[in-house]
Amino acid sequence: xxxxxxxxxxxxxxxxxxxxxxxxxxxxxxxxxxxxxxxxxxxxxxxxxxxxxxxxxxxxxxxxxxxxxxxxxxxxxxxxxxxxxxxxxxxxxxxxxxxxxxxxxxxxxxxxx
Amino acid sequence: xxxxxxxxxxxxxxxxxxxxxxxxxxxxxxxxxxxxxxxxxxxxxxxxxxxxxxxxxxxxxxxxxxxxxxxxxxxxxxxxxxxxxxxxxxxxxxxxxxxxxxxxxxxxxxxxxxxx
Numbered sequence: 402x403x404x405x406x407x408x409x410x411x412x413x414x415x416x417x418x419x420x421x422x423x424x425x426x427x428x429x430x431x432x433x434x435x436x437x438x439x440x441x442x443x444x445x446x447x448x449x450x451x452x453x454x455x456x457x458x459x460x461x462x463x464x465x466x467x468x469x470x471x472x473x474x475x476x477x478x479x480x481x482x483x484x485x486x487x488x489x490x491x492x493x494x495x496x497x498x499x500x501x502x503x504x505x506x507x508x509x510x511x512x513x514x
Numbered sequence: 515x516x517x518x519x520x521x522x523x524x525x526x527x528x529x530x531x532x533x534x535x536x537x538x539x540x541x542x543x544x545x546x547x548x549x550x551x552x553x554x555x556x557x558x559x560x561x562x563x564x565x566x567x568x569x570x571x572x573x574x575x576x577x578x579x580x581x582x583x584x585x586x587x588x589x590x591x592x593x594x595x596x597x598x599x600x601x602x603x604x605x606x607x608x609x610x611x612x613x614x615x616x617x618x619x620x621x622x623x624x625x626x627x628x629x630x
Binding site for chain 1: 547549551557558559560561564605609615616617618620622623
């Protein structure tokens with residue numbers, strides 16, 4: 402299997418621009434997670450989906466962040482408008498609910514100037 | 515209280531020696547899972563080992579073993595015969611069961627450096 406695929410790997414944008422991060426989970430996995438990692442705050446869970454349905458979005462920092470999962474093989478995390486403090490590495494992970502082992506993508510390194 | 519506590523910000527180990535990375539957890543849910551992940555300098559998060567709360571045996575995966583002490587709520591990672599490629603950040607994580615909403619928590623990590 403190809404594993405969890407994230408794109409882009411790197412994103413540099415200017416403050417105020419819209420940013421869309423993409424994730425393709427492992428085929429057959431039915432849970433998908435979005436994380437943010439910074440030096441200051443470590444790894445934070447932003448939102449997760451079970452069977453394409455958002456279950457817990459309490460980690461989403463504010464209304465500028467939104468996530469969708471239109472089907473079992475694709476999810477997006479959107480930031481609009483972006484701010485410099487959004488600069489971080491964003492990870493997507495997927496799992497089979499029963500086993501709960503999360504497999505991570507390579508991450509997207511976002512820099513907002 | 516912290517759900518996952520890793521008290522060692524940094525550790526050093528001589529190549530070929532064994533090293534133990536500490537992790538304690540806090541949950542009142544009887545059903546939970548414990549995980550260790552490795553994050554090398556390249557940035558990816560690599561799953562290493564899993565221990566379920568009802569598993570009777572300590573989990574092992576190659577050179578990795580999880581020293582699970584349920585009464586003490588500890589889940590230490592033991593790496594035997596350290597290699598230079600083991601130098602990385604190591605994160606302990608816990609997934610609580612349905613009674614606690616299936617929440618997932620990561621520790622702050624331990625940076626391991628293997629010395630040749």
